[in-house]
Amino acid sequence: MSPKESPDNPYSIQPDTLAMKDKAAKEGLETVWDRFQAQQPQCGFCELGLSCRICVMGPCRIDPFQEGPQRGVCGADADIVVARNLARMVAAGAASHSDHGRDLVETLLAVAEGKAPGYQLTDLAKLDRIAGEFGVAADLPPLAKAKELALALMEEFGIKKGYLGFTRRLPRARLEKWRKLGIEPRGIDWEISEMLHRTHMGVDNDPVNILLQALRAGLSDGWGGSMIATEVSDILFGTPKPAASQVNLGVLKTDEVNIILHGHNPLVSEMVVRAAQDPGLVNRAKELGASGINLAGLCCTGNEVLMRQGIPMAGNHLLQELAILTGAVEAMVVDYQCIMPSLGDLASCYHTLFFTTSAKAKFPKATALSFAPETGEALGRQIVAQAVENFVRRRPERVFIPVAPVAQVTGFSVEVIQEALGGTWEPLLDAIKAGHLRGAAGVVGCNNPRVVQDYGHTNLTQKLIAADILVLDTGCAAVAHAKAGLKVPEAADQAGPGLKAVCQALKIPPVLHMGSCVDNTRIVNLAAILANALGVDLDMLPVAAAAPEWYSEKAAAIACYAVASGVFTVLGVAPPVLGSKTVTDLLLNGLEAHLGAKFAVEPDPFQAARLIINHVEGKRRALGLDAR
Ligand code: SF4
Ligand code: MSK
Numbered sequence: 001m002s003p004k005e006s007p008d009n010p011y012s013i014q015p016d017t018l019a020m021k022d023k024a025a026k027e028g029l030e031t032v033w034d035r036f037q038a039q040q041p042q043c044g045f046c047e048l049g050l051s052c053r054i055c056v057m058g059p060c061r062i063d064p065f066q067e068g069p070q071r072g073v074c075g076a077d078a079d080i081v082v083a084r085n086l087a088r089m090v091a092a093g094a095a096s097h098s099d100h101g102r103d104l105v106e107t108l109l110a111v112a113e114g115k116a117p118g119y120q121l122t123d124l125a126k127l128d129r130i131a132g133e134f135g136v137a138a139d140l141p142p143l144a145k146a147k148e149l150a151l152a153l154m155e156e157f158g159i160k161k162g163y164l165g166f167t168r169r170l171p172r173a174r175l176e177k178w179r180k181l182g183i184e185p186r187g188i189d190w191e192i193s194e195m196l197h198r199t200h201m202g203v204d205n206d207p208v209n210i211l212l213q214a215l216r217a218g219l220s221d222g223w224g225g226s227m228i229a230t231e232v233s234d235i236l237f238g239t240p241k242p243a244a245s246q247v248n249l250g251v252l253k254t255d256e257v258n259i260i261l262h263g264h265n266p267l268v269s270e271m272v273v274r275a276a277q278d279p280g281l282v283n284r285a286k287e288l289g290a291s292g293i294n295l296a297g298l299c300c301t302g303n304e305v306l307m308r309q310g311i312p313m314a315g316n317h318l319l320q321e322l323a324i325l326t327g328a329v330e331a332m333v334v335d336y337q338c339i340m341p342s343l344g345d346l347a348s349c350y351h352t353l354f355f356t357t358s359a360k361a362k363f364p365k366a367t368a369l370s371f372a373p374e375t376g377e378a379l380g381r382q383i384v385a386q387a388v389e390n391f392v393r394r395r396p397e398r399v400f401i402p403v404a405p406v407a408q409v410t411g412f413s414v415e416v417i418q419e420a421l422g423g424t425w426e427p428l429l430d431a432i433k434a435g436h437l438r439g440a441a442g443v444v445g446c447n448n449p450r451v452v453q454d455y456g457h458t459n460l461t462q463k464l465i466a467a468d469i470l471v472l473d474t475g476c477a478a479v480a481h482a483k484a485g486l487k488v489p490e491a492a493d494q495a496g497p498g499l500k501a502v503c504q505a506l507k508i509p510p511v512l513h514m515g516s517c518v519d520n521t522r523i524v525n526l527a528a529i530l531a532n533a534l535g536v537d538l539d540m541l542p543v544a545a546a547a548p549e550w551y552s553e554k555a556a557a558i559a560c561y562a563v564a565s566g567v568f569t570v571l572g573v574a575p576p577v578l579g580s581k582t583v584t585d586l587l588l589n590g591l592e593a594h595l596g597a598k599f600a601v602e603p604d605p606f607q608a609a610r611l612i613i614n615h616v617e618g619k620r621r622a623l624g625l626d627a628r
Helices: 015-027 032-038 044-048 078-112 124-133 142-157 165-169 172-181 188-198 207-237 266-275 279-287 299-309 317-325 343-348 376-393 414-420 426-434 455-466 475-483 489-494 497-506 520-534 553-564 581-590 605-622
Strands: 243-247 257-263 293-298 313-315 331-334 353-356 406-410 439-443 469-474 511-515 543-547 568-571 599-601
Touching: 015 317, 078 142, 078 188, 078 207, 078 266, 078 553, 078 581, 124 142, 124 165, 124 207, 142 188, 142 207, 165 207, 165 520, 172 207, 188 207, 207 266, 207 299, 207 520, 207 553, 207 581, 243 313, 243 475, 257 266, 257 299, 257 376, 266 293, 266 299, 266 331, 266 376, 279 293, 279 376, 293 299, 293 317, 293 376, 299 313, 299 475, 299 511, 313 317, 313 475, 317 343, 331 343, 331 376, 343 353, 353 376, 406 475, 406 511, 414 520, 426 520, 439 455, 439 605, 455 469, 455 475, 455 489, 455 605, 469 475, 469 497, 469 520, 469 605, 475 511, 489 497, 511 520, 520 543, 520 553, 543 553, 543 605, 553 568, 568 605, 581 599
Parallel strands: 257 293, 257 331, 293 313, 331 353, 439 469, 439 543, 469 511, 543 568, 568 599
Antiparallel strands: 243 406
16 A cells, blocks of 8 residues: 555545445444534534533533633633643543553452462563562562552552652653653542542633643553553563564454454453363354354454454454444454444344443443453353354354455564664664664554544555654554554565665564554653663654544543653644634643643644654754754
């Protein structure tokens, strides 16, 4: 797939999406694009961030044309309303990632106490390292060490003295910048609940002060909840290593029991992966006429099991409904986040069983099964057993798998990248200094029906690698890149000569898969390692981030911690802030003087690439490296 200056249609650049969208239309079934269309025109006040329903004196709207009301009933003006809305978005995003992290910590504790059969400590070296970071005695045996670590990580959520432990990974200069602004993150729940408090009617009415706390809540996600989720998942299930896998709806098999794992958390999906290998269940599938049991991922649960177990990826966010429409899915298993409430309806139009697995996340027309660390292993077995029995209900005449799968390589944890470099960061730093590698960019985030599916991700990334900028990806962007064939070593042919040589020497693709949405912490972690190695702050590095097709509150939190950590971040969809000049100016310009980084909004991926390339070259100049 080569870059295209304009998309062929308003929905997607992906053949599987377009084929299944047609099938939905033929069968009279509704998809996300139909509902998006039905919502047009969407509320202009909300798009600008100018509507408020924080209290029941409202709802209120501020007129952007200055002809109607300029204040809500309480007296809040446009700046206050916009700042509060954005801040609440960030708080919700940080809460989502962090609550996910808490579930991992609870399971780690249960494992340490021998209460979680089926779960284990898989990466003991990482356990040692993280326990060391949190002051746990080095000479404890693994289970005792895991228990002390779990208890220490629980402290990170509440009120504690000092700041979040993982912030110690950052250069001093970064922490100093945060201290000056008063945004060093304290407890994770503390920052989130303070954000909600301060945006209650009649509390914080200074838009700048509100936004600073939004950055702090974002930091409590990036250097707190999300980082905990990543590190503890690695301890429990293993730190990812490179593995070959496949992507797109073609990973579903016409002759096997297909189970889709969707959502964000690996706790249940890892147990499903294990149960699917059980010879008894595989034999039962064969007795019922299937050739075996086939697992496929969606969204970030998919990324979790892809990174660690090589489970193929069926698709990203906008594919979730269409996967059911293949008629080949025996069970869709979800945990939480980014799961469309429409799935139950669609599943009921087919033979697909729709299982929810978190008591926190129930859905219409779903079978609710609740995960607990004590019963997770049994839950995995139950899900696979029911999916297998469901195979006989499949109607072959309704099955349509529209494409053949595309190959991808996954599993690039920070540890693996270091190992590939020979155990030291020097070769990477040398490649950057010599200019073979101009810099790096994290291209991350969602799909959004406002954007042609995968058009933003794919074109931006192709332009960046052609300019010798290594791309690190996570989330739904990672799925888009894989579908475009950018995540195999041969894709180095699409890179500029410097990046191509680096990829060929290391036998890696020019686009490295670093995981799920919480694993954006792997990217900021890597940035911190490189900054420390060079003896500079993160904002001086030739790096940038982009979320070309973001939709979710979590993405807003990620963008906040990226910028607050010193990484220039380009958003492909404007956040709902344009109703306030004060807020917009602060995000696009004002932050840079204090944090060395800022946001940009650029829907055109080609222009976004230009912004990032210019930024990277500018940073190279400032570091005294050669610039193009
Ligand atoms: Fe209206 Fe103020 Fe209440 Fe918001 S907080 S709904 S602006 S009265
Ligand atoms: S799943 S947050 S749509 S990346 Fe992480 Fe994809 Fe965005 Fe959800």
